[in-house]
Amino acid sequence: MDLEPVYAYVDAHADALLADLFRLLRQRSISTQDDGVKECAELLATQMREVGIDATVYPTARHPVVYGEIGPAGAPTILVYGHYDVQPPEPLELWQCDPFEPVIRDGKIYARGSSDNKGQLFAHVKGIQAYRAALGELPLKVKFIFEGEEEISSPNLEPFVAAHRNLLRCDVCIFSDSHVQENGRPLVVLGLKGMLYVEITVRGADRDLHSMRAAAVPSPVWRLVHLLAALKGEDGLVRIPGFYDDVRPLLPEEIAAVEAVPCDKAALAADLGVTSLLVNRHGDDYYKNMIFEPTCNISGLTAGYQGPGSKTVLPAQATAKLDLRLVPDQKPERVLELLKEHLARSGYADAEVKPLGFLEPSRTPITHPLVAVARRAVADAYGVEPYVYPGIGGAGPNYIFEKHLGVPCLTIPFAAADQNNHAPNESMIVAGYLNGIKTSAALIEHVAAFFSRQANSSSKE
Amino acid sequence: MDLEPVYAYVDAHADALLADLFRLLRQRSISTQDDGVKECAELLATQMREVGIDATVYPTARHPVVYGEIGPAGAPTILVYGHYDVQPPEPLELWQCDPFEPVIRDGKIYARGSSDNKGQLFAHVKGIQAYRAALGELPLKVKFIFEGEEEISSPNLEPFVAAHRNLLRCDVCIFSDSHVQENGRPLVVLGLKGMLYVEITVRGADRDLHSMRAAAVPSPVWRLVHLLAALKGEDGLVRIPGFYDDVRPLLPEEIAAVEAVPCDKAALAADLGVTSLLVNRHGDDYYKNMIFEPTCNISGLTAGYQGPGSKTVLPAQATAKLDLRLVPDQKPERVLELLKEHLARSGYADAEVKPLGFLEPSRTPITHPLVAVARRAVADAYGVEPYVYPGIGGAGPNYIFEKHLGVPCLTIPFAAADQNNHAPNESMIVAGYLNGIKTSAALIEHVAAFFSRQANSSSKE
Numbered sequence: 001m002d003l004e005p006v007y008a009y010v011d012a013h014a015d016a017l018l019a020d021l022f023r024l025l026r027q028r029s030i031s032t033q034d035d036g037v038k039e040c041a042e043l044l045a046t047q048m049r050e051v052g053i054d055a056t057v058y059p060t061a062r063h064p065v066v067y068g069e070i071g072p073a074g075a076p077t078i079l080v081y082g083h084y085d086v087q088p089p090e091p092l093e094l095w096q097c098d099p100f101e102p103v104i105r106d107g108k109i110y111a112r113g114s115s116d117n118k119g120q121l122f123a124h125v126k127g128i129q130a131y132r133a134a135l136g137e138l139p140l141k142v143k144f145i146f147e148g149e150e151e152i153s154s155p156n157l158e159p160f161v162a163a164h165r166n167l168l169r170c171d172v173c174i175f176s177d178s179h180v181q182e183n184g185r186p187l188v189v190l191g192l193k194g195m196l197y198v199e200i201t202v203r204g205a206d207r208d209l210h211s212m213r214a215a216a217v218p219s220p221v222w223r224l225v226h227l228l229a230a231l232k233g234e235d236g237l238v239r240i241p242g243f244y245d246d247v248r249p250l251l252p253e254e255i256a257a258v259e260a261v262p263c264d265k266a267a268l269a270a271d272l273g274v275t276s277l278l279v280n281r282h283g284d285d286y287y288k289n290m291i292f293e294p295t296c297n298i299s300g301l302t303a304g305y306q307g308p309g310s311k312t313v314l315p316a317q318a319t320a321k322l323d324l325r326l327v328p329d330q331k332p333e334r335v336l337e338l339l340k341e342h343l344a345r346s347g348y349a350d351a352e353v354k355p356l357g358f359l360e361p362s363r364t365p366i367t368h369p370l371v372a373v374a375r376r377a378v379a380d381a382y383g384v385e386p387y388v389y390p391g392i393g394g395a396g397p398n399y400i401f402e403k404h405l406g407v408p409c410l411t412i413p414f415a416a417a418d419q420n421n422h423a424p425n426e427s428m429i430v431a432g433y434l435n436g437i438k439t440s441a442a443l444i445e446h447v448a449a450f451f452s453r454q455a456n457s458s459s460k461e
Numbered sequence: 462m463d464l465e466p467v468y469a470y471v472d473a474h475a476d477a478l479l480a481d482l483f484r485l486l487r488q489r490s491i492s493t494q495d496d497g498v499k500e501c502a503e504l505l506a507t508q509m510r511e512v513g514i515d516a517t518v519y520p521t522a523r524h525p526v527v528y529g530e531i532g533p534a535g536a537p538t539i540l541v542y543g544h545y546d547v548q549p550p551e552p553l554e555l556w557q558c559d560p561f562e563p564v565i566r567d568g569k570i571y572a573r574g575s576s577d578n579k580g581q582l583f584a585h586v587k588g589i590q591a592y593r594a595a596l597g598e599l600p601l602k603v604k605f606i607f608e609g610e611e612e613i614s615s616p617n618l619e620p621f622v623a624a625h626r627n628l629l630r631c632d633v634c635i636f637s638d639s640h641v642q643e644n645g646r647p648l649v650v651l652g653l654k655g656m657l658y659v660e661i662t663v664r665g666a667d668r669d670l671h672s673m674r675a676a677a678v679p680s681p682v683w684r685l686v687h688l689l690a691a692l693k694g695e696d697g698l699v700r701i702p703g704f705y706d707d708v709r710p711l712l713p714e715e716i717a718a719v720e721a722v723p724c725d726k727a728a729l730a731a732d733l734g735v736t737s738l739l740v741n742r743h744g745d746d747y748y749k750n751m752i753f754e755p756t757c758n759i760s761g762l763t764a765g766y767q768g769p770g771s772k773t774v775l776p777a778q779a780t781a782k783l784d785l786r787l788v789p790d791q792k793p794e795r796v797l798e799l800l801k802e803h804l805a806r807s808g809y810a811d812a813e814v815k816p817l818g819f820l821e822p823s824r825t826p827i828t829h830p831l832v833a834v835a836r837r838a839v840a841d842a843y844g845v846e847p848y849v850y851p852g853i854g855g856a857g858p859n860y861i862f863e864k865h866l867g868v869p870c871l872t873i874p875f876a877a878a879d880q881n882n883h884a885p886n887e888s889m890i891v892a893g894y895l896n897g898i899k900t901s902a903a904l905i906e907h908v909a910a911f912f913s914r915q916a917n918s919s920s921k922e
Binding site: 193195197199204205206207209210211212213214215216217218219221222224225226228229232234236272273274276277278280284286289290293294295297298299300301302303304305306309310311312313314315318319321323325347356357392393394395 | 754
């Protein structure tokens with residue numbers, strides 16, 4: 001398996017490969033503001049066609065899906081997922097350049113969407129170009145599904161995938177929508193957390209009252225405090241009965257993979273401005289907690305007077321916003337049920353629990369043979385062994401592909417950890433973009449070789 | 462004791478008495494905005510002089526105190542407290558009239574300050590006029606202290622009182638800055654609650670983080686929840702050790718007085734939109750709780766994202782604003798100490814506790830002989846027996862007079878319960894203003910008679 005011609009092609013054509021990405025970055029595609037999204041879908045399809053991919057723009061209820069495929073019929077298939085929509089660039093005054101006029105400075109491309117996710121998805125498009133230019137026609141099929149709604153919670157992705165199972169049929173799904181390790185080493189990530197987002201509101205009197213009434217009229221704020229204290233103990237453990245029951249037991253290989261990740265807890269705590277990291281069921285190991293520990297976080301709390309100084313009021317209501325990040329095999333719908341049952345049993349049946357989001361967790365077992373194949377492809381392209389993370393703390397749509405297509409999902413990020421995604425001065429490391437193109441081509445070669453060996457061995461049996 | 466000539470005078474001169482009040486109401490005196498306060502002090506002094514009171518405007522560090530006195534030297538003395546400053550009238554669009562151009566509608570005077578407190582303090586000024594016109598010179602001395610800073614927490618009142626003990630020397634202090642019973646019956650109120658206002662802030666990382674970090678980084682929001690739960694139990698009792706230790710035991714007469722107040726708990730709860738009233742140490746009796754129960758109320762709670770929908774964030778800090786209303790003989794400084802000690806012992810020594818206000822509670826014992834005198838004076842003027850409240854839920858400066866002058870403080874309100882003070886369309890009931898003038902004159906007569914009897918009986922001993 002000699003990928004050197006591919007790598008040489010990428011290095012020799014770096015300027016042109018960057019120029020093509022800049023064309024995509026210049027096209028606005030702010031999904032929440034309906035700004036340029038359709039135009040971006042068309043441009044992306046055009047740029048896919050330019051490298052030989054058969055691309056189609058599929059309308060959905062809101063923003064289009066760009067689908068494409070290339071490669072021999074009936075061959076093993078890689079499906080690449082990405083999203084071409086971006087976050088709003090505001091606040092503009094904090095940018096050091098126009099967010100839609102990319103510039104390179106100190107080895108980084110600065111532009112909205114440069115890492116999240118145009119720069120990373122485009123590496124896969126350009127991987128096709130590099131492979132074909134250096135090695136000829138593809139040994140397998142590559143399909144692409146690029147959505148325009150990831151930044152608005154992908155409302156149409158699951159319906160689209162469910163309705164196009166045949167079109168999307170594949171053997172493995174590749175995501176590149178994250179970042180490499182803080183120390184620069186590449187990663188193969190095997191899953192994401194799920195999420196249940198709920199807003200809990202407790203009501204008291206039908207209007208705010210003078211706080212002298214607090215002696216005689218029940219306070220919804222105190223009720224919310226006690227309700228919340230019933231959800232999580234001072235020990236950090238979630239107190240909802242059954243919450244941990246569906247947590248999938250860890251494989252020894254998964255634990256070993258996380259233990260192989262270097263972690264300077266003192267430096268991490270100092271960087272965050274805290275005196276120590278949380279102690280959870282797995283102790284205070286940062287990566288073990290980030291990867292394996294489900295959470296019940298309070299994202300927001302609001303009641304009564306919040307301005308400067310003092311005001312004396314007995315508030316009419318109090319609200320908490322909770323995001324519960326779930327690990328396999330917890331299900332957000334089930335956790336919502338458990339939460340509601342627990343509140344009812346604890347005397348808070350009157351609290352209004354409004355679910356605002358459901359995302360399922362995902363985790364491809366580390367023992368899946370394609371994990372080793374992906375590791376070797378990444379090591380080949382980057383020249384250094386990747387770490388394997390059984391999961392990461394973020395949530396995302398990976399589970400949709402696992403669930404509807406029944407395939408392993410591997411996240412292989414190309415962005416650097418300091419990418420500033422969703423923030424001003426978002427950047428994509430130039431080396432990451434070029435390594436991404438190499439990695440994409442290497443994956444084609446390594447995955448094709450794996451299926452070829454598998455076919456040979458099964459034909460011999 | 463024939464007060465009929467006074468009452469007849471008030472009824473015969475109602476229009477002129479109202480016109481004089483309107484002159485005072487037209488003068489803006491918004492203390493927090495420094496709008497017209499000095500001009501109002503001068504006008505009030507002028508109006509006091511017009512009825513024979515020797516009035517002086519004393520400057521303070523901010524807004525002036527208007528002091529006045531009338532009556533024979535060396536005689537028993539009543540000190541009347543009031544405040545001539547008002548709350549801002551905003552939001553103006555909710556007023557049905559110009560807040561500084563009083564109108565009478567349905568037996569009520571509508572204007573900012575009409576009840577809080579110009580209409581009530583002016584009844585005492587006009588009580589002098591009515592008494593002298595009907596009965597001649599006063600049988601005792603009446604002093605007046607009208608401040609211009611009550612609506613901004615009276616920052617200069619205690620220093621002024623402490624510095625003018627001789628000037629203010631008296632035998633009883635009368636406040637008229639509250640409202641009569643909801644059913645219209647007059648009240649004699651013997652005290653106010655005190656208050657400790659604190660803002661508690663808990664900090665986590667030095668910036669808001671993506672909520673995926675909640676698996677590994679301590680949350681200040683959860684710490685605030687558990688800290689608060691350590692301050693008050695689900696049973697409603699304050700959990701700060703020693704909090705209740707200084708609560709003064711109740712006199713049987715105090716309990717009996719409150720039990721004499723009619724209370725329809727179901728109607729109260731229905732009016733407030735709650736299913737039931739709080740159960741505290743004294744059960745769920747509304748007035749017992751409002752009068753006797755110290756509170757620990759959460760006036761405000763703030764952390765993280767509070768807008769519509771969902772956002773996933775691990776907040777950097779969380780803050781609660783607490784108002785603790787105290788009863789005799791709790792002291793706000795002592796309660797702050799107990800609170801801090803409790804937090805330190807409970808593992809929250811790092812929480813920032815910022816005191817924003819201290820007010821002491823006050824309560825004249827119901828057995829004080831002047832209480833019965835005041836009851837008879839009010840019954841005489843109103844033609845109906847007042848209820849006696851050993852205290853009310855609000856806080857205020859009464860304790861300053863108790864503490865520095867060593868005299869009982871009696872609150873005898875003239876405003877109706879629906880006065881809308883601090884709100885748009887503030888009103889003062891016309892009958893309350895006129896009854897207030899009568900009550901003020903009746904107090905002069907009854908208090909003078911009491912001291913005269915006392916002098917006689919002690920001279921006979």
